[in-house]
Amino acid sequence: MTPHIEFRNLSVSYGGKRALGGISLTVPRNTILGIVGPANSGKTTLLKTINRTIEFISAAKVEGEVFVDGEEVRAVESVYALRRRIGMVFPLPVGLPMSVYDNVAYAPRRMGIHNKAELDVIVEQCLRDSVLWDEVKDRLDLLGTRLSGGQQQRLTLARALSLSPEILCLDEFSIAIDPVTTMKIEEVLSRLRERMTIVLVTNLTQQARRMADHVAFINASELVEWGETGQMFSAPVKAITGRYLNGEFG
């Protein structure tokens, strides 16, 4: 079976400075891949190559290949169509300058859903999945930018889910969210695995341990090793992996 996502010898540099070197990694369908590693080691860069938002950084140079569903991402017919298949949640919350409702309904509307009842269902479901519904259900007309940081973060998640993506990329999604809500979202994500493949970049190794099927450890732009979560935590091949996962550095 074709892996859902595959990186083949992927290298990225920013203006000659190497950000990622020779990454080869596969993500099977309907699994969660946890990407862990110290700050500035290239985790976010790796995510950005999947939906090609890396191209917004003009100095970035990408070598090697990234396949989604067996198709090289730079060979796709429409990058916009590619991005609609991939939900992306960035570490900084971004409420777009429209109402909470419109934030979530934006992508479905773009895909041609204009029936109000249908949109209502999608909006509610996405907001429930991102554990934001109870806090905003009475003020869906509020401007998205007026929510608190943690709420905006969950709004970003709801927006990403509104695409019904086949791949969901989460970059430090819990950075602005309290632990209780984080746990609730983690539960939802674990269930969402039935519908989509999830790539989870996180600084919290325990979060990766709780949620991920596979864990990849990236350090200083290199993929040190990757494997099944249990094995990575209990019997990593390299000593440095064990030290990082046990919180001895990073």
Place this chain on the structure above:
Amino acid sequence: MSLPPAAAEPPKAAVPTGDGKDAGAKARAAERRGGRATFRGEMVIEFLIRLCGWSSIICVAAIFYFIFQEAAPVLPKMNWGEFFGSVTWRPTSAEPRYGALALIVGNFAVAIVAMAMAVPLGLGAAVYISEFAGPRVRETMKIAIEVLAAVPSIVWGFIGLTIISPLLIKYAGAELGSNLLNGSVILALMSVPLIVSISEDALRAVPDSYREAAMALGANKWEMVRRVLFPAARNGLLAACMLGVGRAVGETMAVLLATGNVVQIPHSFVDPIKTLTATIAAEMGEATPGQPHYQVLFLIGILLLVITCAINVIADFIIKGAKAKANA
């Protein structure tokens, strides 16, 4: 240390503590003096800053006062119905008539037509420079726009007279090359650099994370501009347009040369017109100070001030309204 025996060592004990107290007190006093000095310095600076702030209000008040003073003697004698309702402007005849309606209409007409051209052009250019152009093109264009903004208005007037005028006669079927459309084109060209540079700033001020978020949702660039950037930069864009309107209403030299200066209500785009501003500029030289004509020209000045103030207030309301809606 234990207390010294009272008899043997009182001076020793007293001196150091006294010194200590003294030194402490001195230091505190010095601090207070220093504090007072800084305080005084702060007072001066605060006063100066306050003055800078209030000077704008003082200037506006002074301008109103002096213009009012010049216009005041004619105010009780004015036939207001005629001033606002008649198109007969004959200030130098034996029986002078001061009907400013055609001037007011001309002023607004030329400004509105100019904005109809300048706002789409300016916003489009700003979007292109901010979102679509590469860095090199962007820098070149910004320099070109700055140069455009620095062209003196009299030069624009020349361009209207010598370049646009023959074009309008040839292609638009105008009898006179200097007319409403000519003035509007010139005003549009003059306001565009202002609109572009301020809107471009407003668009650049929108955080990149907004663009990234919209693009990650699969929006293409135009959708991102329309649905995300325009709402996010709305206040800046409105301000840019209102400044453009302000410039178009107040501009004098270029419209004096380009509009033909015929006192009439225009019925087509190629009818010559005369504006309030051009009237003051053209007639002030021949009006005698203290005479009604002179005073009426100052009255027109007041009218212009009121119009520009009104535009600013309206712009303020629009922006506040947008904000209130955003906060609702």
